[in-house]
Amino acid sequence: MNRNANKCIKCDVVQCKNHCQDVDYCALDVIKIGTHEDDPKICQCTDCESFEKREL
Template sequence: MACCNGEKNESIKCTVTQCANHCDSADYCSLSSIQVGTHEANPTMVECTDCNSFELKK
């Protein structure tokens, strides 16, 4: 299955369809790896984490 930015990476599941790296044909990322980060000083919940590899789809 082709994606916006390459082939789907079955090791990285993603449902953020607004991301340029999202595989339109399935809920996967097309990057070979991603960077996960946080916007909190002391993250304690999943909501505190971010995909720093996110790129807004044009």
């Protein structure tokens, strides 16, 4: 399956239904990044809020 890889959005999260699967890119045109922290300081404080669990 080679969905429309957005070469501007590299991603390794194959558990997401928006991941291209055969290449490590997101298939969405745009994603939203957010944070679950009050005062984020490292990248682990950030989240892809466009993540959707891939159904197997």
